[in-house]
Amino acid sequence: MAATVVSCPGKVLFAGGYLVLDRAHKGFVVSTPSRFYTVVQEQPASAQVGPAGSAGGEGFEVRVVSPQFDDGEWSYRATRTAAEWTVDEVAIEGSSPNTFVHLSVRAALQVASALRPDASFRSLEVTVVGSNDFYSQDRADAAPIPFAPLGCTIRNVHKTGLGSSAAMVTSLTSALLLHWTGASSNPAAASAPSSRLPAPEPATLDLMHNLAQYVHSLAQGKVGSGFDVSAAVYGSQTYQRFAVECLGDLLDPTQAGGSKIAGNDLLAALSPSLNPAWTASATSGSVSPFALPPHTLLLLADVDAGSNTPSMVGKVLQWKRAQPDEAQRVWTELGRSNEALRDTLVELSARAKEDSAGYEGAWSSSCSLFSRAASDIVAVRNLIRHMGESSGVPIEPPEQTKLLDECSKLPGVVGAGVPGAGGYDAIWVLCLAPPSSPSTAAPCDSVEALLRGYKDMSVAPLSRTAWARGGTVEGETGLLRERLNEVNGLSEAVERGRQRRR
Ligand SMILES: Nc1ncnc2c1ncn2[C@@H]1O[C@H](COP(=O)(O)OP(=O)(O)OP(=O)(O)O)[C@@H](O)[C@H]1O
Ligand SMILES: C[C@@](O)(CCOP(=O)(O)O)CC(=O)O
Numbered sequence: 001m002a003a004t005v006v007s008c009p010g011k012v013l014f015a016g017g018y019l020v021l022d023r024a025h026k027g028f029v030v031s032t033p034s035r036f037y038t039v040v041q042e043q044p045a046s047a048q049v050g051p052a053g054s055a056g057g058e059g060f061e062v063r064v065v066s067p068q069f070d071d072g073e074w075s076y077r078a079t080r081t082a083a084e085w086t087v088d089e090v091a092i093e094g095s096s097p098n099t100f101v102h103l104s105v106r107a108a109l110q111v112a113s114a115l116r117p118d119a120s121f122r123s124l125e126v127t128v129v130g131s132n133d134f135y136s137q138d139r140a141d142a143a144p145i146p147f148a149p150l151g152c153t154i155r156n157v158h159k160t161g162l163g164s165s166a167a168m169v170t171s172l173t174s175a176l177l178l179h180w181t182g183a184s185s186n187p188a189a190a191s192a193p194s195s196r197l198p199a200p201e202p203a204t205l206d207l208m209h210n211l212a213q214y215v216h217s218l219a220q221g222k223v224g225s226g227f228d229v230s231a232a233v234y235g236s237q238t239y240q241r242f243a244v245e246c247l248g249d250l251l252d253p254t255q256a257g258g259s260k261i262a263g264n265d266l267l268a269a270l271s272p273s274l275n276p277a278w279t280a281s282a283t284s285g286s287v288s289p290f291a292l293p294p295h296t297l298l299l300l301a302d303v304d305a306g307s308n309t310p311s312m313v314g315k316v317l318q319w320k321r322a323q324p325d326e327a328q329r330v331w332t333e334l335g336r337s338n339e340a341l342r343d344t345l346v347e348l349s350a351r352a353k354e355d356s357a358g359y360e361g362a363w364s365s366s367c368s369l370f371s372r373a374a375s376d377i378v379a380v381r382n383l384i385r386h387m388g389e390s391s392g393v394p395i396e397p398p399e400q401t402k403l404l405d406e407c408s409k410l411p412g413v414v415g416a417g418v419p420g421a422g423g424y425d426a427i428w429v430l431c432l433a434p435p436s437s438p439s440t441a442a443p444c445d446s447v448e449a450l451l452r453g454y455k456d457m458s459v460a461p462l463s464r465t466a467w468a469r470g471g472t473v474e475g476e477t478g479l480l481r482e483r484l485n486e487v488n489g490l491s492e493a494v495e496r497g498r499q500r501r502r
Contacts, residue, residue: 001041001042002484003039003040003041003484004039004040004175004178004179004481005037005038005039005040005175005481005482005483005484005487005490006037006038006171006174006175006178006479006480006481006482007035007036007037007038007171007479007480007482007487008035008036008166008167008170008171008174008232008233008478008479008480009031009032009033009034009035009036009167009231009232009235009477009478010031010032010034010035010036010130010131010133010134010162010163010164010167010231010232010466011029011030011031011032011162011163011166011167011227011228011231011232012029012030012032012161012162012298012300012419012420012428012468013027013028013029013227013419013420014028014029014030014290014298014417014419014428015027015028015338015341015342015380015417016028016029016227016239016338017384017395017418017419017420017421017422018313018316018387018395018421019331019334019335019338020225020227020239020240020241021224021225021241021313021317022241022331023240023241023243024335025331025335025338026238026239026240026335026338026339026342027225027227027238027239027240027241028238028239028290028338028341028342029227029230029231029236029237029238029239029290030231030236030290030292030298030468031231031232031235031236031237031468031476031477031478032133032162032300032466032467032468033465033466033467033468033469034130034131034132034133034134034162034462034465034466035130035131035167035480036128036129036130036131036134036164036167036168036170036171036232037127037128037129037130037147037171037482037487037490038126038127038128038168038171038172038174038175038176039126039127039128039175039484039490039494040124040125040126040175040176040179041124041125041126041127041494042122042123042124042125043061043063043122043123043124043125047123058079058080058121059077059078059079059080060078060121060122060123060124061075061076061077061078061090061123061124062075062076062078062087062105062123062124062126063075063076063123063124063125063126064076064098064101064105064126064127064128064172065125065126065127065128065497065498065500066101066127066128066129066154066497067127067129067147067149067493067494067496067497067500068129068130068135068147068148068149068150068493069149069150069152069153069154069157070094070151070152070153071094071095071096071153071154071155072095072128072154072497073092073094073095073497073500074089074092074095074097074098074101074102075089075090075092076088076089076090076102076105076106077090078105078109078121080113083117083263084262084263085106085109085110085113085263086259087102087105087106087109089102096153096154096155098154099219100165100168100169100215100216100219101128101168101172103215103218103219103257103258104168104169104172104173104176104215104219105172105176106258106259107173107211107214107215107218107258107266108172108173108176108177108180108211108215109121109176109180110261110262110263110266110267111177111207111211111263111266111267111270112176112177112180112181113180113263114263114264114266114267115181115267116180116181116182119180119181119182121180124176124179125498126172126175126176127493127494127497128168128171128172129147129490129493130147130164130167130168131146131147131465131466132144132146132147132148132463132465133160133162133462133463133465133466134159134160134162134164134167135150135157135158135159135160135164136157136158136159136160136302136460137150137463145489145492146488146489146490146492146493147489147490147492147493149496158304158306160300160302160426160462160466161302161419161420161425161426162466163228163231163232165216165219165220165228166212166216166228166229166231166232167228167232169212169215169216169219169229170208170209170212170216170229170232170233170479171232171479173208173211173212173215174200174208174211174212174233174479177207177208177211178200178204178481195483195486196480196481196482196483196486197480197481197482197483198481199479199480199481200479200481203272203273205233205234205478205479206272206278207270207271207272208233208479209229209230209233209234210242210246210270210271210272210278211270212229212232212233213226213229213230213242213247214247214250214251214258214266214269214270216228216229217244217247217251218250218251218257218258222310223244223251224313225239225241226241226242227239227241230242231478232478232479233478233479234478234479235476235477235478236289236290236291236292236468236476237288237289237290238288238289238290238342242278243277243280245277246269246275246277246278247269248269248275248277250266250269289476290342290345291345291346291349291470291471291476292345292349292430292468292469292470292471293345293348293349293351293352293470293471294349294352294356294359294470294471295352295359295360295432295433295434295435295470295471296414296430296431296432296433296469296470296471297430297431297432297433297444297467297468297469297470298428298429298430298467298468298469298470299428299429299430299431299444299447299448299461299467300419300426300427300428300461300462300466300467300468301426301427301428301429301451301459301460301461301462302425302426302459302460302461302462303400303424303425303426303427303457303458303459304457304458304459304460305424305425305457305458306423306424306425307394307421307422307423307424307425308423309420309421309423309425312393312394312395312421312422312423313421315391315392315393316387316391316393316395318391319390319391319392319393320391323390326390327390327391330383330386330387330390331387333383334380334383334384334387337376337379337380337383338380340376340379341373341376341377341379341380344369344372344373344376345373347369348369348370348373349470349471351369352471360435370414370432373414373415373430374408374414374415376415377408377414377415377416377417377430378415380417381396381401381404381415381417384396384417384418384422385401388422393423394422394423394424395418395421395422395423396417396418396422397423397424399424399456399457400418400422400424400427402456403416403427403454403456403457403459404416404417404418404427406450406454407427407429407447407450407451408429410443410446410447410450411443411446412431412432412434412442412443412446413429413430413431413432413443413447414430414431414432415429415430416428416429416430424457427459429444429447431443431444431447433469433470444464444467447461448461
């Protein structure tokens with residue numbers, strides 16, 4: 001049987017950090033060209049596990065390998081007794097439990113089996129890999145191989161903030177669901193000429209979204225806004241938080257991490273067609289487009305210091321409870337500023353569509369809409385700093401302000417900011433990206449040079465492959481079904497994982 005391969009993009013919360021936790025506000029999310037891949041293959045016939053024996057049920061193995069990490073290997077034994085699956089971890093020397101992977105396998109199996117009770121399940125080998133940009137690479141290595149081994153354990157890796165756990169959970173649960181429910185063997189899809197397979201039906205995509213939100217919330221032990229999972233499924237978007245009530249009591253501690261939930265009940269809660277709460281909350285319906293305008297680039301850079309997002313969120317919410325009137329005023333104003341920035345970007349995209357020659361002619365000079373975008377960004381930043389000072393949280397701390405101001409001064413830079421929760425994690429810089437002209441340096445070149453030479457903080461631009469490019473499909477796309485051999489370096493990564501298996 002052919003491999004089932006699903007990829008999901010990483011994310012940048014361009015604007016709307018904190019506010020997006022409240023359904024009254026929106027988050028403006030850009031998906032990155034850097035993607036996370038899951039490859040599901042059946043183990044060879046000789047390795048298939050027979051009936052589970054004593055319990056009289058049936059069983060099979062799911063082996064998951066993450067070949068970028070020294071400890072990236074897990075084995076699960078799935079056993080069905082009286083129509084219900086249990087998925088137990090089988091210890092592997094040198095590996096530590098991975099809740100994100102374990103819960104993904106269990107929930108995807110429960111949902112797939114509830115959808116296809118007659119399906120027969122065979123032992124699988126699964127490979128999960130993220131584009132190099134999800135993790136800080138050895139900066140001396142100019143061009144690492146795709147999905148390069150990081151030479152460390154998962155716990156010790158330095159992540160870059162692109163949302164590795166959300167992209168991994170979404171691609172893993174979705175690939176398993178597709179594999180087990182048979183959608184991957186659609187003969188029409190297999191003969192499609194494109195380098196990618198047709199995307200899943202919208203209803204399947206919505207189920208994948210709900211499943212991944214559930215698993216990610218359970219694995220994190222908290223409910224973030226879920227914008228990262230939504231970006232992994234639907235790509236760049238204006239995000240409104242999914243209503244957590246849709247999950248009913250699935251996250252309730254009495255459910256023992258989901259292990260007490262029957263497969264049919266899980267499907268009934270997660271299926272948009274069976275659970276009317278999702279329609280009321282409008283999962284994909286609440287995902288309206290958000291796009292960077294053509295000929296712009298969102299340059300991303302990793303700041304080495306790092307911040308603790310959950311504790312920053314806790315403190316901001318504490319301030320909101322302690323000073324509700326002041327906080328409400330700031331959030332309303334910041335919400336309006338975020339929307340004004342989004343509206344300006346939408347207008348720029350519309351201008352480019354209506355009159356592309358005019359847009360290209362005007363944008364490089366002093367197009368007033370770009371000046372408006374620049375002042376919108378400044379307005380957002382002023383309010384973010386105000387929120388940070390009022391709540392005692394360094395959302396845009398002075399060191400970052402200095403760096404962002406220096407970037408913003410460079411010619412061809414529209415503006416710069418801190419993504420997501422802010423702090424000392426990362427920055428984005430929105431640059432004009434002229435159609436290539438060999439005689440003039442692109443604005444992103446001078447930003448890169450500034451960042452590389454910056455002495456006050458350790459800051460490193462992510463590789464250009466991670467930057468989102470306005471006006472391109474790759475800058476907006478969500479979950480995709482891939483062909484194994486069409487993704488550069490993917491079969492080699494699968495092979496590296498296979499060779500490591502004991
Ligand atoms: N390549 C991978 N293979 C297996 N598990 C992974 C991989 N990447 C991430 N994970 C899982 O995700 C967890 C990290 O989740 P966490 O929520 O701390 O990061 P994150 O917020 O997604 O990070 P970032 O946004 O910086 O990428 C890891 O502990 C691991 O369980
Ligand atoms: C602060 C918050 O709004 C954004 C966090 O974003 P990031 O993980 O810093 O990219 C929290 C959330 O939305 O889950």
